[in-house]
Amino acid sequence: MEGGECDVPSAAPSATRTKVVLDTSVLIGDPGCLDSFAGCDVVIPFTVIEELDGLKTRADDVGRAARTALRTIEEHRVRAGGSLAEPVDISGTGGATLQVEINGIQRHILTEHGLDAHVPDNRIIGAALGQALHAPTRMVSNDAALRIKAAHLGLEATEHHPAGRRSDTRAPGWVTIEGGPTDVDDLYHSGALDATAFDAAANLHENGFAVVRSGSQSALVRRRGDDLTILPHGAPEAWGLRARSKEQRFALELLLDPDVSVVALDGRAGTGKTLLAIAAGLEQVVEQRRYERLAVYRPLVPVGRADVGFLPGGLDEKLDPWMSAIHDAIVALTDHRSAHDAHRLVDELMGRNQLTLESVTFLRGR
Numbered sequence: 544m545e546g547g548e549c550d551v552p553s554a555a556p557s558a559t560r561t562k563v564v565l566d567t568s569v570l571i572g573d574p575g576c577l578d579s580f581a582g583c584d585v586v587i588p589f590t591v592i593e594e595l596d597g598l599k600t601r602a603d604d605v606g607r608a609a610r611t612a613l614r615t616i617e618e619h620r621v622r623a624g625g626s627l628a629e630p631v632d633i634s635g636t637g638g639a640t641l642q643v644e645i646n647g648i649q650r651h652i653l654t655e656h657g658l659d660a661h662v663p664d665n666r667i668i669g670a671a672l673g674q675a676l677h678a679p680t681r682m683v684s685n686d687a688a689l690r691i692k693a694a695h696l697g698l699e700a701t702e703h704h705p706a707g708r709r710s711d712t713r714a715p716g717w718v719t720i721e722g723g724p725t726d727v728d729d730l731y732h733s734g735a736l737d738a739t740a741f742d743a744a745a746n747l748h749e750n751g752f753a754v755v756r757s758g759s760q761s762a763l764v765r766r767r768g769d770d771l772t773i774l775p776h777g778a779p780e781a782w783g784l785r786a787r788s789k790e791q792r793f794a795l796e797l798l799l800d801p802d803v804s805v806v807a808l809d810g811r812a813g814t815g816k817t818l819l820a821i822a823a824g825l826e827q828v829v830e831q832r833r834y835e836r837l838a839v840y841r842p843l844v845p846v847g848r849a850d851v852g853f854l855p856g857g858l859d860e861k862l863d864p865w866m867s868a869i870h871d872a873i874v875a876l877t878d879h880r881s882a883h884d885a886h887r888l889v890d891e892l893m894g895r896n897q898l899t900l901e902s903v904t905f906l907r908g909r
Contacts, residue, residue, distance in 0.1 A: 574611035575611070604816075616641075619641050681700070705811070721756055752793040778795070782829075782830070782877075821876065
């Protein structure tokens with residue numbers, strides 16, 4: 544769903560207007576999404592507020608998105624006079640309303656279908672079912688499992704794609720090239736095509752990627768000079784991690800290439816940017832011995848008064864909360880399944896001087 548295609552705006556919610564129920568994944572992926580649902584009555588289940596509250600202290604993109612979403616909701620609450628228990632206008636023209644729903648969870652329907660009403664995702668679906676008793680309702684989620692369950696229970700379930708997330712002036716990093724009938728076959732045979740032969744490749748910079756299509760066939764290529772060279776068969780592996788999408792494949796190709804000095808990864812929260820970067824770094828330091836050390840720098844973003852100066856302990860202990868995303872990445876990349884084991888592995892790598900975790904603040908002048 545690109546934006547919020549709802550009904551003609553009116554001054555107040557009605558039984559004919561569409562209720563749009565948002566889950567946590569939508570607000571994390573696009574904290575400013577409330578502006579996308581013109582003409583809709585937007586409903587945020589209270590469970591979503593609780594989940595955002597539990598995520599807001601994280602020092603990664605997810606935590607930042609949770610704080611932004613909560614701040615936006617709070618601004619609407621204050622503007623509305625102190626409560627979002629009833630729908631309030633958030634557009635200034637009556638075109639969209641916002642409500643935080645505490646009650647209305649249809650527990651009996653969840654139970655009839657074998658769903659535990661104590662599971663947060665199921666409670667969100669239950670709240671959407673409650674809204675559907677009064678008006679047309681759409682469940683919007685970027686969680687495929689939640690959409691599958693919601694649709695099974697009779698709800699319209701759609702995914703949210705942020706409108707205008709990428710600037711028109713920013714290179715997307717990859718393009719689609721519609722080739723001729725034999726271009727993909729030629730690629731697999733010769734390994735490369737002439738980039739200048741395709742208009743779609745005109746703005747594709749060095750090390751940019753493309754998907755070349757010929758009918759039902761396709762191939763992934765990378766621009767090198769005037770050539771579009773096919774990517775090797777089989778996804779690259781870094782520290783046991785394999786790409787799960789073409790975008791992650793493109794990222795790993797560059798991250799593992801010693802001839803590429805700088806790689807900038809852009810994407811929504813949860814798309815694997817930190818995980819890919821850490822995996823590629825550990826692979827080339829620990830396994831390939833290509834580099835001596837992996838240096839990880841993160842900005843210090845205080846939450847409330849939890850600035851680095853207020854925290855106890857030495858510098859390493861003060862930085863530890865900001866490095867939790869790195870520990871989480873190492874847990875995901877190894878067979879270790881606990882934060883304790885992740886810390887122990889980090890300590891081992893740091894003891895061998897193969898890993899350093901520091902703040903960007905301390906990078907200046909070095």
